[in-house]
Amino acid sequence: MTVRRLNRLTSNQRYTVLALSIASGILGVLADCRPTGIAGVDHVLTGLTAGVVTWFGGISVWWAAGAGGALLAIAQPSGWQIWVSIAVCVVMFGIGALRESLGSVRCLAALGVCQVALHLRLRSPFGLSALIAAACMGAIVVSGVRRSSPQVRRATKVAAITLGCYVGLSIIGAATAGLIARSNIMKGVDSATSGLRAMREGRPDDASAFLQSSASSLSKARSLVRSPLTMPARLVPVLGPHVRSAERLVGSARETAQTVSGAVAGVDVSSIKVQGGVVDLTAIERLRLPLEVSRDAVVAFDNAVDASRSGWLIDPFAGRLRRLAVETERARVQASNAVEATALAPSLLGGNGKRVWLVLFTTPAEARGLGGFPGNWAEITTDGGRISVTRRGRIVDLINGGDNKDGRVVHAPADYLARYDDYGAGKDGAPMNRMFWNNVTMSPDMPSVALAASDMYLQSGGRPVDGVIVADPYALQAVVTLTGPLALPIPEGATGRATPMTSGGLAHIAGFPAPTPSGR
Numbered sequence: 001m002t003v004r005r006l007n008r009l010t011s012n013q014r015y016t017v018l019a020l021s022i023a024s025g026i027l028g029v030l031a032d033c034r035p036t037g038i039a040g041v042d043h044v045l046t047g048l049t050a051g052v053v054t055w056f057g058g059i060s061v062w063w064a065a066g067a068g069g070a071l072l073a074i075a076q077p078s079g080w081q082i083w084v085s086i087a088v089c090v091v092m093f094g095i096g097a098l099r100e101s102l103g104s105v106r107c108l109a110a111l112g113v114c115q116v117a118l119h120l121r122l123r124s125p126f127g128l129s130a131l132i133a134a135a136c137m138g139a140i141v142v143s144g145v146r147r148s149s150p151q152v153r154r155a156t157k158v159a160a161i162t163l164g165c166y167v168g169l170s171i172i173g174a175a176t177a178g179l180i181a182r183s184n185i186m187k188g189v190d191s192a193t194s195g196l197r198a199m200r201e202g203r204p205d206d207a208s209a210f211l212q213s214s215a216s217s218l219s220k221a222r223s224l225v226r227s228p229l230t231m232p233a234r235l236v237p238v239l240g241p242h243v244r245s246a247e248r249l250v251g252s253a254r255e256t257a258q259t260v261s262g263a264v265a266g267v268d269v270s271s272i273k274v275q276g277g278v279v280d281l282t283a284i285e286r287l288r289l290p291l292e293v294s295r296d297a298v299v300a301f302d303n304a305v306d307a308s309r310s311g312w313l314i315d316p317f318a319g320r321l322r323r324l325a326v327e328t329e330r331a332r333v334q335a336s337n338a339v340e341a342t343a344l345a346p347s348l349l350g351g352n353g354k355r356v357w358l359v360l361f362t363t364p365a366e367a368r369g370l371g372g373f374p375g376n377w378a379e380i381t382t383d384g385g386r387i388s389v390t391r392r393g394r395i396v397d398l399i400n401g402g403d404n405k406d407g408r409v410v411h412a413p414a415d416y417l418a419r420y421d422d423y424g425a426g427k428d429g430a431p432m433n434r435m436f437w438n439n440v441t442m443s444p445d446m447p448s449v450a451l452a453a454s455d456m457y458l459q460s461g462g463r464p465v466d467g468v469i470v471a472d473p474y475a476l477q478a479v480v481t482l483t484g485p486l487a488l489p490i491p492e493g494a495t496g497r498a499t500p501m502t503s504g505g506l507a508h509i510a511g512f513p514a515p516t517p518s519g520r
Helices: 011-030 039-057 062-075 079-098 103-118 128-146 150-200 204-225 239-264 281-308 315-348 395-399 414-419 434-438 446-459 473-483 503-509
Strands: 355-363 373-383 386-394 467-471 486-488 499-501
Touching: 011 039, 011 103, 039 103, 039 128, 062 079, 062 103, 062 128, 079 103, 103 128, 128 150, 150 204, 150 239, 204 239, 239 281, 281 315, 315 355, 355 446, 373 395, 373 434, 386 395, 395 434, 414 446, 446 467
Parallel strands: 355 467
Antiparallel strands: 355 373, 373 386, 486 499
16 A cells, blocks of 8 residues: 655745745746637636646645756756756755655745746647647646645546547647638638739739639638537647637738739739830739738738748748748738839839930850849930830940940949959049950949949940949840730741741740749
8 A cells, every 4th residue: 555645834834835826827927829819718717727836836746846846957058047957956856865845845846847838838749848838837737636625626527528629629629620621721822822823914804713613612611610519629728729820821821812813803914015016005004002901911821921030830831821922922022022013113114204324235145243244235215115126236335335444444333343352343533444344244233333344334325324224135025925925027039928926936046045934
C-alpha cells in the first residue's frame, strides 16, 4: 500500500496561498496569451489557469515545480525568465532535501513557473512553447490534486470529464462544418483565380462573371463557417484561432470578389489600346475609379490575411496562410501600380501638353544594374495621347554624336560619377569616355541614370527631354499587348508571307527565350 504524504496548509498559509493565487491570476492576464483569439475569453482562461496552478502548487510535490523550473530554464536561457526558473529550481530542490512542507514557498515557486511558462515564446518547432508550458503547469496541478482531499479530487475529475466532452464536441462540430464548406471554398477559390486571370488577359466581362460566381460560393461557405456547429470551438484554445481565421478569410474573400466583380463589369479594356498611334486619354480616366475600388478591396483582403495569422495555427493551415499572404501582397502591389499608372499615364502621354522622352532599349546580354546595356534608342514625342517616334537609332549613333564627342562632361549626382568613373563616367569635371553610353545603365538607381542619360543625349546631338525610359525585352512584351501583333515584312529576295510578331517573338528575335506568361 502506497502512503501519499500530504502537505497540510495552516489557516494563515491558506490566506497567503489565496493571495498568491490571485496575484498569479492577475499576472497571467497581463501575459497577453491568445490561445483562443478572443481577448476577454483569453484573459479569463490564462488568469484562471495561473490561479489554479498556483493554488495547487502549495500542496504539490517539491519536484513538480523544481523540474518545471529546470525545463523552463533550458527552454528560455535568456532574460528575466531564466533567473526566475533557476531560483525556482534551487528553492524547490532545497525543500526536497530538507523534507519541509513550506506551503507558501511552494506556492510562490508555482507562481514563478506559471509566469515563465505563460511568457514562453519559442518560434520553432510549432507548438513547443504550448507543450512545455502545459507539461510544467500540468505536473503541478496533477500532483496537487493527488494530494488533495477526496472531495477535491472528485470535483476535479468531474470538471476534467466535462471539459473533455466539450472539447470533443467542439472538434466534431468544427470538422463537420469544415468538410461541408470545403467544396464551396474550393469552388470559390478556383473561380476567383480564373477571374484574376481574366482580368490580366483583358477580359473584364469574363472576370466579372468568374468573380461573381466566386462570391456566391464563398457566401455559402461563410454561412457554414459561422453556423452553430462552429460556435463551441471558438472558446477552445488552438481550435478557436483556426475557426476565426477561416471565417475572416472566407468573409473577406467574398467581399473582395463582390467588390472587384462590380468594379470591372462593363470595363472596356480595348479602348486603351494604341490605335493609329493614339491612346484615348478619356478611356484611361474612366478606368481609374474601377481600379481604385479594386485596389481598396485587394488591400482590405491583404489586411485580413495578415490579421488571420496567429502563432496558434498548426503548420498545414499556417503554411497555406503564408503562401496566401505572399499572393495577396503581390496582388496588392499590382493593384496599386495599376492605379498609379492610370494617374500618371495622361501626363506621360501629353495630356497636359507635348512631352519628349528618350527611350533606351537594353539587352541583358551583358549585365548592368538596370538589367542590361543599351543597344538601341528612340526619341518619342507624346501630345494629347498621340505617340510618335521623332528620332531613333543604334547606340553607336550617340557614341559618335555631338559636336564635341571627346569633350562631353556628364552632369549627374557626384556619387554616381565617382562610383562609375572607372567605366568612363568622368568625375570632378573630367570628360566622359564616349563608350560610357554602353555603361550608363550600370547603376540600379533609375533617377541617377535618367539624369546622366538626358544630359549625355543633349551633348550627343539630341535635344532636351522630359524624361528617360529604360525598356528591356520584357517591357517590349508588355507594349505589344497594347498594340497587338506586329507584322514582320518579308526581306527582299525572301519567299513566304509576313508573320505576326507577338510578345514572345520579340524576346526571341532579341536572342532570348520567350518569357513565361507571368512575365515581368
